[in-house]
Structures are given as C-alpha cells and as structure tokens.
Amino acid sequence: MKTVFSETHTLRDAKTELYGGELVYPFERPSRMTYILDRLKAVDPGPILPPGDHGLAPILRIHDAGLVDFLQTAWDEWQAEGYEGEAIATCWPARRMTQRRPDHIDGKLGYYALATETSLTPGTWDAAYGSAQVALTAADLIRAGERSAFALCRPPGHHAAFDMYGGYCFLNNAAIAAQRFLDNGAARVAILDVDFHHGNGTQDIFYDRSDVLFLSLHGEPENAFPHFLGYADETGTGAGEGFTVNHPMPPGTPFSEWRRSLDAALDRIAQYAPDHLIVSLGVDTFETDPISFFKLKSPDFTTYGGDIARLGLPTLFVMEGGYDIAEIGLNTVNVIEGFLGAA
Numbered sequence: 036m037k038t039v040f041s042e043t044h045t046l047r048d049a050k051t052e053l054y055g056g057e058l059v060y061p062f063e064r065p066s067r068m069t070y071i072l073d074r075l076k077a078v079d080p081g082p083i084l085p086p087g088d089h090g091l092a093p094i095l096r097i098h099d100a101g102l103v104d105f106l107q108t109a110w111d112e113w114q115a116e117g118y119e120g121e122a123i124a125t126c127w128p129a130r131r132m133t134q135r136r137p138d139h140i141d142g143k144l145g146y147y148a149l150a151t152e153t154s155l156t157p158g159t160w161d162a163a164y165g166s167a168q169v170a171l172t173a174a175d176l177i178r179a180g181e182r183s184a185f186a187l188c189r190p191p192g193h194h195a196a197f198d199m200y201g202g203y204c205f206l207n208n209a210a211i212a213a214q215r216f217l218d219n220g221a222a223r224v225a226i227l228d229v230d231f232h233h234g235n236g237t238q239d240i241f242y243d244r245s246d247v248l249f250l251s252l253h254g255e256p257e258n259a260f261p262h263f264l265g266y267a268d269e270t271g272t273g274a275g276e277g278f279t280v281n282h283p284m285p286p287g288t289p290f291s292e293w294r295r296s297l298d299a300a301l302d303r304i305a306q307y308a309p310d311h312l313i314v315s316l317g318v319d320t321f322e323t324d325p326i327s328f329f330k331l332k333s334p335d336f337t338t339y340g341g342d343i344a345r346l347g348l349p350t351l352f353v354m355e356g357g358y359d360i361a362e363i364g365l366n367t368v369n370v371i372e373g374f375l376g377a378a
C-alpha cells in the first residue's frame with residue numbers, strides 16, 4: 036500500500052488549545068506524524084510519496100468559497116487587530132441570533148468556527164491546503180488502479196463542514212477525495228468514519244446526496260464532541276434520505292460491541308455497492324486515548340483492518356484523529372497491516 040505524506044503539515048504548529056478552561060499545548064500536534072512515520076518505516080507496507088499540487092478547484096468542489104477565503108486571510112486580520120495570542124473564536128451566532136456574516140475578525144471567527152478549542156495560526160492554511168493535496172494525490176493512486184492507498188493527512192478533516200472549521204479540522208480531506216472520485220467517473224462512494232468522534236463535517240457535506248453513503252461509528256453525542264450531531268435518527272434528507280448511517284455508542288464501549296456496529300456498517304456498504312470506499316481513520320478509539328472513551332486495544336485495530344478488507348473494495352484510508360502519542364504509530368499501522376493481510 037502506498038502512503039502519501041507532506042511535510043507541510045509542520046506549518047500547523049499551534050501552541051494553544053482551549054481545554055478545561057486552560058490554553059494547553061494541542062493534542063493535535065506535529066509529533067503525531069513522526070510516530071506514525073516511524074512505525075510505517077519499520078513495517079514498510081509500501082513507498083511513502085509526496086503529494087502533487089491540484090490547486091484550489093477540488094477544494095472549492097466541497098467547501099464554501101467564503102470559508103476558503105476566510106482561512107487564507109484570518110490570521111492577517113487577527114494580527115491587524117493587535118491581538119497577542121492565537122486566533123480563537125469567542126462568540127457565536129447562537130440560538131435566535133442572525134446568521135449574517137460580520138465584517139470584524141472577532142465576528143467572522145465565530146461565524147466560521149463550530150468549536151472554540153481550535154486556534155488559527157500563521158501556517159494553518161498552508162498546512163490544511165497541503166493535507167487536502169495529500170488526500171487528492173492518494174485518491175488519484177486509487178483511480179490509477181491501486182487496490183488501496185493511505186493519505187497520511189495532517190491536519191485532519193472530518194469535522195470541517197461545507198462552511199465551518201473546528202475540532203482540529205479546516206478542510207474535509209475525505210470529502211474532497213470522495214468528490215474527486217465522483218468527478219472522474221465514480222457513481223457511488225462510501226465513507227466509513229471509524230474515528231472516535233462523529234464526522235459531523237462529512238455528514239453535513241453529503242447529507243442531501245445519495246451518491247455518497249456516509250457511515251460513522253462514534254461516541255454518543257450526549258457525551259462526546261461534537262455534541263450537536265451524530266444521533267442514530269439522523270439518516271439524511273431529500274435525495275440523501277437513507278444515505279447517512281450513525282452508530283453512536285456509550286462511554287466504555289469495548290471492541291466486541293464496537294465491532295457489532297462495524298459489521299452492520301460493512302453490510303450496509305456491501306448493499307450500496309460503491310465504486311470506492313474511503314475510511315476516515317482516526318485511532319482515538321484506543322483504550323487510553325486522552326480525549327475519548329472507547330476501549331479498543333492495539334490488536335483490535337489489526338482485526339478491523341481485516342474486516343474492512345473483506346469488502347473487496349478499492350479503499351482509501353484518510354488519517355483523522357488519535358492522540359495517545361505512545362501508541363498512535365502502532366494502532367494506525369495495525370489497521371493498514373490488518374487490511375493488507377486480508378486483502
């Protein structure tokens with residue numbers, strides 16, 4: 036399996052995340068990639084390639100131009116205000132307020148942010164752009180005939196919605212890859228999100244469409260970020276009715292229960308018979324992940340990689356979350372190894 040990776044991820048080097056009422060060093064940090072790369076090089080499932088540059092057009096096939104423009108200009112506007120810290124939203128178009136976009140950077144941050152833990156910094160846009168190019172390049176490997184590919188994306192993307200960023204995400208790499216397939220002859224694409232957190236952004240983008248089947252296994256919104264999407268009764272709208280499938284699960288869920296949801300999701304994907312499968316691969320389902328509450332153990336990642344392989348579909352893995360820095364490399368590459376061992 037070929038991996039696509041870009042060093043531009045290091046440009047996303049935020050020093051602060053709002054967590055527990057404090058500005059802490061972010062859980063989503065550059066060293067996550069170092070640990071995954073080290074494990075990849077030890078296991079060597081295939082070559083590691085740099086991305087090409089496919090420009091803004093594929094990004095604008097998924098995201099609102101206002102968001103894309105905002106992500107490129109926000110830092111300069113923030114600096115022009117004379118603020119000392121990283122750019123963090125402090126107000127929102129909350130219930131019964133207007134959704135009109137303000138002019139001032141303080142208002143625009145809240146207009147586009149879906150959560151306040153994620154700061155904007157000088158290199159954020161360049162890193163997010165590079166991450167999307169990684170996903171596009173890996174998708175093109177599949178289009179060129181590879182059975183599978185690994186888009187080692189950073190920053191992650193599955194919380195990024197049509198016109199919103201947050202949850203450490205700015206551009207929705209998996210959605211951009213799915214649209215790449217659909218713009219080049221695919222009729223149907225399934226996106227399976229196995230990250231601990233609900234892929235609210237991916238759901239938002241495809242919610243009224245039947246050409247993408249979105250399925251997510253995640254911590255129940257009653258108790259897990261992003262809290263305000265991801266219930267089982269969210270099944271799509273209009274032409275998309277029935278093409279969103281949510282499997283929320285409670286705190287302490289062990290692999291045996293999690294796998295039941297996976298089996299149901301895999302059955303639904305088989306029934307949908309997509310041209311391609313995209314896996315939003317977050318490994319924050321791990322038992323000691325610092326911000327999550329499932330109880331998967333490292334061998335379970337190998338097991339479920341094999342479960343996914345048995346669908347027999349061209350599969351693009353897109354890296355999302357995972358924050359147990361000691362085990363992120365093992366758990367991520369276990370999925371790849373499990374997939375290859377059963378492919």
Ligand SMILES: NCCCCCC(=O)NO
Nearest residue numbers: 152202203230232260356
């Ligand atoms: N309190 C913010 C939690 C952000 C979760 C990011 C993530 O891992 N999403 O998959």
Ligand SMILES: [Zn+2]
Nearest residue numbers: 230232317356
């Ligand atoms: Zn996550």
